Amino acid sequence: MKTSWYKEPWAWLIFTLPAIAIVAGVATYIIANHEPDALVIGDYYKKGKAINLELGKIKQAQKLGIRFNLTLTDDSLVLSPTGIEKEFPLLNVNFHHATLAEKDFSLVLTADGNGDFRQALEQRVSGKWKITITPFENHWKIQDTLHLPRVETIEIVPDTAEAN
Missing domain, CATH: 1.20.5 (Single alpha-helices involved in coiled-coils or other helix-helix interfaces)
Structure with missing residues (x-):
């Protein structure tokens, strides 16, 4: 059937x-x-081509002996220059989150009477961050990748291994 x-x-x-x-x-x-993934760095090709320029800026910072001590609390940031060149009129400090581009922020800092750069923070900074420090003229650059928050003072030195 x-x-x-x-x-x-x-x-x-x-x-x-x-x-x-x-x-x-x-x-x-x-x-x-x-909700597509947010690319922290949008154009990888252009970024790759720019690495040699960035290495030159980091090598310039090494040559000048520029170093910073970073102290970060829940509500403030203090950058203290400790290298040979200690006088800077203005610093740009960029915080780039490792995975969340919407958390990225930039600070423009001026020195206080002691030569330290202080800034009150509006948000708590925690997680993995790439911190980039450049002068206003942008002729040298220091960057480091840090896991925050930390209790101790962090020394930030120019390191070509940290280049983009």
């Missing part, structure tokens, strides 16, 4: 598996495009 195709369990098995795969594929596509 011949039965209808829709009464056969094997027919439903054969039709159900591809249907599930299609639904899963569409769901994956929707999830992946709903």
Whole structure:
């Protein structure tokens, strides 16, 4: 006796598996495009070409003997120059979060009477951060990757291994 195709369990098995795969594929596509990953560095090719320029700035900081001690509390940041060149009119300090670009922020600091650079922080800084320090003229650069918060003072020195 011949039965209808829709009464056969094997027919439903054969039709159900591809249907599930299609639904899963569409769901994956929707999830992946709903909130795409934020790229912390958008154009990797241009960034790669610029590494040699950045290395030159770091080597210039090494040549000048520039170093900083960073003290970071919950609500303030203090940068103390400790190298040969200690007089800077203005510093740009950039904090780049390792994975969340929306947490990135920049500070423009001027020296106080002691030559230290102080800034009150609006947000708590915790996690893995790349900190970049440059003068206003941008002729040298120091950067370091840090896990924050830390209780102790952190020495930031020019290191070509930290270049982008």
